[in-house]
Amino acid sequence: MPAISPPALSIIVPVYNEQGRLPATLDGLSEVLSDLSWTAEVVVVDNGSTDRSADIVRAHPSGPVPIHLMSCATRGKGAAVRAGVLATTSRYVGFCDADLATDLAALSPALAQLGAGVNVVVGSRAHPESDVQARHNVARRTGASLFRWSTRQLVPGIADTQCGFKFFDRATADAAFRPLRTLGFAFDVEVLARTQRSGAVIAEIPVAWTDVAGSTFDPLHDGWQTFAALAGIRATLANEQTGTRAQRAARSQAFLDMPAGDVARGALRGV
Numbered sequence: 001m002p003a004i005s006p007p008a009l010s011i012i013v014p015v016y017n018e019q020g021r022l023p024a025t026l027d028g029l030s031e032v033l034s035d036l037s038w039t040a041e042v043v044v045v046d047n048g049s050t051d052r053s054a055d056i057v058r059a060h061p062s063g064p065v066p067i068h069l070m071s072c073a074t075r076g077k078g079a080a081v082r083a084g085v086l087a088t089t090s091r092y093v094g095f096c097d098a099d100l101a102t103d104l105a106a107l108s109p110a111l112a113q114l115g116a117g118v119n120v121v122v123g124s125r126a127h128p129e130s131d132v133q134a135r136h137n138v139a140r141r142t143g144a145s146l147f148r149w150s151t152r153q154l155v156p157g158i159a160d161t162q163c164g165f166k167f168f169d170r171a172t173a174d175a176a177f178r179p180l181r182t183l184g185f186a187f188d189v190e191v192l193a194r195t196q197r198s199g200a201v202i203a204e205i206p207v208a209w210t211d212v213a214g215s216t217f218d219p220l221h222d223g224w225q226t227f228a229a230l231a232g233i234r235a236t237l238a239n240e241q242t243g244t245r246a247q248r249a250a251r252s253q254a255f256l257d258m259p260a261g262d263v264a265r266g267a268l269r270g271v
């Protein structure tokens, strides 16, 4: 089979039971990406949704922008984004949420920043020029403020780690996602901490963000896990700094040798 060159951009969409929000999202992504001057693909990564999410992706009419469906054996948004990033080979890669809460108008400025040499572009609801509509209720907002405060030491200077809209150049993405251990909603913090420690240039950009009904984030179940994950990230990163170079390499190899489920480059299935 002749080698097909990868597109310039891959957008990963992690999905868990998104049958309600997915059709409009796939339409929106197809429309915006087909207007780009860059070649692009969408990769939906599903963790065994029990609804019709996978069928909706398979049935989406094919257009100029390929939409692939991947499954990921490990549950969690972080696990799904990691699987998608490591399965693609495009020059630039990023992710957005299935609710498209972040307006795709931010895509062009994000790509312009990457093209200008920025390594990581972070959509930020805390940017003074962002337009944030219908934010969460008071309890969720309080939790989010506390979470932001808790991330300050891990990712100094990054005002919003949790907006589901981040784009990377390939080398920076691979280096940050391959060793990623945080598989739930807090994975962004580990990814950003790793990119900061590697000396990557990170830009936070303004976004238009609208709360969309149908969140998969359960404040009771996911909230405390997300906080607890911060302690895990601190420990992991500190641990990686200790020991001899050989010990660090052995630890990291042992992690990489773990069965990665269906994470394999080129294993995408077009639909």
Ligand SMILES: Nc1nc2c(ncn2[C@@H]2O[C@H](COP(=O)(O)OP(=O)(O)OP(=O)(O)O)[C@@H](O)[C@H]2O)c(=O)[nH]1
Binding pocket: 013, 014, 015, 016, 017, 018, 045, 046, 047, 075, 076, 077, 080, 096, 097, 098, 099, 101, 164, 185, 212, 214, 215, 216, 217
């Ligand atoms: N593959 C996969 N995707 C997930 C999982 N959990 C959440 N997601 C996806 O992660 C994205 C973000 O989830 P949302 O439900 O929008 O949660 P959120 O953006 O953190 O919180 P809200 O602000 O309340 O929307 C969506 O695309 C979800 O489908 C999971 O376990 N596996």
Ligand SMILES: [Mg+2]
Binding pocket: 097, 099, 101, 164, 215
């Ligand atoms: Mg959301």
